[in-house]
Amino acid sequence: xxxxxxxxxLLVAALGVPACSMNPMVAPAPPSFTLASxxxxxxxxxxxxxxxxxxxIGAASYTVQVSTDPAFSTFVINQxxxxxxxxTPPEALAPGTVFFWRVFAEGPSGSVPxxxxxxxxxxxxxxxxxxxxxxxxxxxxxxVVxxxxxxxxxLGTASYRLQVATDAGFGSLVIDLSGLGxxxxxxxxxxxxxxxxxxxxxxASSSSVTATNxxxxxxxxGMSAPGSFTLLSxxxxxxxxxxxxxxxxxxxxxxxxFRLEVAxxxxxxxKVIDMPGLTTTSAxxxxxxxxxxxxxxxVTAMNSGGNTVASPAPLVFTTA
Numbered sequence: 001x002x003x004x005x006x007x008x009x010l011l012v013a014a015l016g017v018p019a020c021s022m023n024p025m026v027a028p029a030p031p032s033f034t035l036a037s038x039x040x041x042x043x044x045x046x047x048x049x050x051x052x053x054x055x056x057i058g059a060a061s062y063t064v065q066v067s068t069d070p071a072f073s074t075f076v077i078n079q080x081x082x083x084x085x086x087x088t089p090p091e092a093l094a095p096g097t098v099f100f101w102r103v104f105a106e107g108p109s110g111s112v113p114x115x116x117x118x119x120x121x122x123x124x125x126x127x128x129x130x131x132x133x134x135x136x137x138x139x140x141x142x143x144v145v146x147x148x149x150x151x152x153x154x155l156g157t158a159s160y161r162l163q164v165a166t167d168a169g170f171g172s173l174v175i176d177l178s179g180l181g182x183x184x185x186x187x188x189x190x191x192x193x194x195x196x197x198x199x200x201x202x203x204a205s206s207s208s209v210t211a212t213n214x215x216x217x218x219x220x221x222g223m224s225a226p227g228s229f230t231l232l233s234x235x236x237x238x239x240x241x242x243x244x245x246x247x248x249x250x251x252x253x254x255x256x257x258f259r260l261e262v263a264x265x266x267x268x269x270x271k272v273i274d275m276p277g278l279t280t281t282s283a284x285x286x287x288x289x290x291x292x293x294x295x296x297x298x299v300t301a302m303n304s305g306g307n308t309v310a311s312p313a314p315l316v317f318t319t320a
Contacts, residue, residue: 030059030105035114038101038121043181044158044205045121047092053114055085056105063104063111066093070100070118080106096125096156125156128203130212136199138216145191145220150184151211154203161202164191168198168215178204193223193304225306227253231299234317241317243289248282249310252301259300262289266296266314273297294318 033056038045051064064087066077076099077089093099102117131154136143149162162185164175174197175187191197200214229252234241247260260283262273272295275283289295298313 030056030107030112032056032112032115033059033103033105035101035103035117035119038119040116040119040121041182042121043153044124047095047123048089049093049121049123050086050088051101051103052086053103056112059105059107059112061106062087063106064101065103066099066101068097068099070120072100072102072118077101093123095123096129098122098155122153122155124158124205126206128157128205128207128209129155130209131201131203132213133199133201133211133216136216136218138213138218140218142221143218145193146186146188147191147218148184148186149199149201151201153183154209156205157203157209158205159203161204161208162187162199163202164197164199166195166197168217170198170200170215175199191220193220195220223303223305224254226255226301226303226308228308229255229299229301229310231297231310231313231315234297234315236312236315236317238317240320243291243319244285244287245289245317245319246282246284247297247299249299251281252308252310254303254305255301255308256303257301258283259302260297261300262295262297263314264293264295266316268296268298268314289319291319 033054036052036054038049061080062082063080064077064082065072065075067075076093079087098120100118100120103114104111131152133151135150136147159178160180160183161178162175162180163170163173166172166174174191175189177185177187196217196219198215198217201211202208229250232248232250234245234247257276258278258281259276260273260278261268261271263269263271272289273285273287294316296314296316299310301308
């Protein structure tokens with residue numbers, strides 16, 4: 001028999017075929033798989049979570065390991081021989097604790113760890129741990145109207161609640177987001193410009209705990225003046241313009257309203273039309289102009305950040 005296998009190996013070597021492919025006793029390692037639940041960085045996890053993962057085809061069993069340190073120098077759980085793709089520990093894990101977990105697929109040729117392992121999670125506690133607000137910093141000015149709020153973790157919390165108000169008593173809430181699972185959030189609704197706000201975060205499980213340094217206050221950045229724009233019609237130097245013309249201009253970014261002015265002098269001392277509060281980019285004169293007369297016109301875009309006059313302006317035209 002030994003002579004047979006020696007001859008077979010010599011033949012395999014001569015053909016350039018890997019010897020292991022001819023040995024029926026050598027089995028490949030189990031293929032890769034991934035961890036599923038608890039998700040990585042999950043908070044508010046129950047003390048007896050069900051650990052689950054995707055199958056590793058061909059695996060004979062799995063080994064589930066849970067530790068309080070990422071190096072797994074000690075084990076809270078070290079369960080071998082699991083034949084399903086889930087496992088629930090028989091005893092509850094410590095509350096308000098950060099855990100690391102991983103799974104190995106076991107096969108005849110060895111074990112393979114799950115891709116991306118280890119995952120980390122935090123178990124829920126009846127009373128969340130102390131934490132602090134970080135950004136926007138207390139007293140910050142020039143804060144963008146869509147800020148990212150962030151805070152330190154609260155050990156043992158099930159979720160967070162962000163509140164933003166225009167008063168220190170939080171009676172006038174402008175943002176109230178609950179059920180947050182991370183320590184930062186950027187609300188989708190923009191705040192008002194040039195406004196003082198107060199903000200706080202509550203960590204909640206069986207009871208709620210407010211960040212120890214709350215509330216913080218900040219002031220949003222002032223609104224910029226409307227963007228540049230141009231006058232369109234009547235065009236500069238136009239003649240034969242109707243005595244009740246329609247004036248048009250291009251949009252101005254950030255503009256809240258427009259003001260149309262028409263005068264018989266370029267300094268606009270003697271105005272014949274003055275229409276403030278316009279919300280569209282056109283307006284028709286409601287008072288008839290004088291025929292065969294030269295007029296000057298301009299438009300000003302306005303918002304709380306300032307005013308912008310169309311450029312170039314004024315334009316001049318003559319009625320029919």
